Amino acid sequence: MKIGLYFGSFNPVHIGHLIIANYIAYNTDLDKVWFVVSPQNPLKVSSTLLNEHHRFHLVELAIKDADRLKASNIEFSLPRPSYTIDTLTYMAEKFPTQEFVVIMGSDSFENITRWKNYEQLIKHYPIYIYTRPGHPVKESQGANIRIVDAPMLDISSSAIRKLIQEGKSIRYLVTEDVQQYIEENGYYR
Numbered sequence: 001m002k003i004g005l006y007f008g009s010f011n012p013v014h015i016g017h018l019i020i021a022n023y024i025a026y027n028t029d030l031d032k033v034w035f036v037v038s039p040q041n042p043l044k045v046s047s048t049l050l051n052e053h054h055r056f057h058l059v060e061l062a063i064k065d066a067d068r069l070k071a072s073n074i075e076f077s078l079p080r081p082s083y084t085i086d087t088l089t090y091m092a093e094k095f096p097t098q099e100f101v102v103i104m105g106s107d108s109f110e111n112i113t114r115w116k117n118y119e120q121l122i123k124h125y126p127i128y129i130y131t132r133p134g135h136p137v138k139e140s141q142g143a144n145i146r147i148v149d150a151p152m153l154d155i156s157s158s159a160i161r162k163l164i165q166e167g168k169s170i171r172y173l174v175t176e177d178v179q180q181y182i183e184e185n186g187y188y189r
């Protein structure tokens, strides 16, 4: 099976993430897309980072009816911060029969040289990149890249957290279940 790994903080998961993941799962040679919830991005410090178990639960709620999408908490048991190359190495050992590719936005790919052992990452793993406005994909020596033209929404987790703090509605920016669960538990207030 060929699996696309979509790494992120998902703080919280929103429909921008869901549209990308589902589109890529059905419009490339991938069989499945796994949302890998990262406890701690090495390059992002956030005072509003919700506990990873809650973020994982929100992802599970968001994709519960999606056949080709799955949530993974594999990084919860790995050292922090969450270095993607270490997770990939661990996953290759744990799932030797699966073929993994990495999914990322062109904004993240722009910064890839700041990632731990990025040469190893781009040498050993294909990267499926979806272009984000204002972030054209530049050729990268040695990288096995595939560009996917997926529909884009200009929304972000940080904008959603801000709306909640201001007491505004986040309806339609996240799934109904996710909205309800965030409200019931008072997350991000």
Ligand SMILES: Nc1ncnc2c1ncn2[C@@H]1O[C@H](COP(=O)(O)OP(=O)(O)OP(=O)(O)O)[C@@H](O)[C@H]1O
Binding pocket: 007, 008, 009, 010, 011, 016, 017, 020, 103, 104, 105, 107, 108, 152, 153, 154, 155, 156, 157, 158, 159
């Ligand atoms: N609107 C969007 N459409 C598609 N992909 C997105 C969108 N927003 C973020 N992503 C991508 O999803 C992955 C995980 O993103 P992340 O969890 O950081 O969400 P975010 O909305 O960018 O969060 P934040 O606003 O907190 O930085 C990253 O690869 C990021 O490029």
Ligand SMILES: O=C(O)c1ccc[n+]([C@@H]2O[C@H](COP(=O)([O-])O)[C@@H](O)[C@H]2O)c1
Binding pocket: 007, 008, 009, 010, 036, 037, 038, 040, 041, 042, 043, 044, 082, 083, 084, 085, 114, 115, 116
């Ligand atoms: O491995 C690295 O050095 C590295 C550097 C920056 C980001 N990442 C990962 O990239 C993913 C995107 O993070 P985020 O917070 O933008 O959703 C997340 O899984 C991070 O752990 C990984």
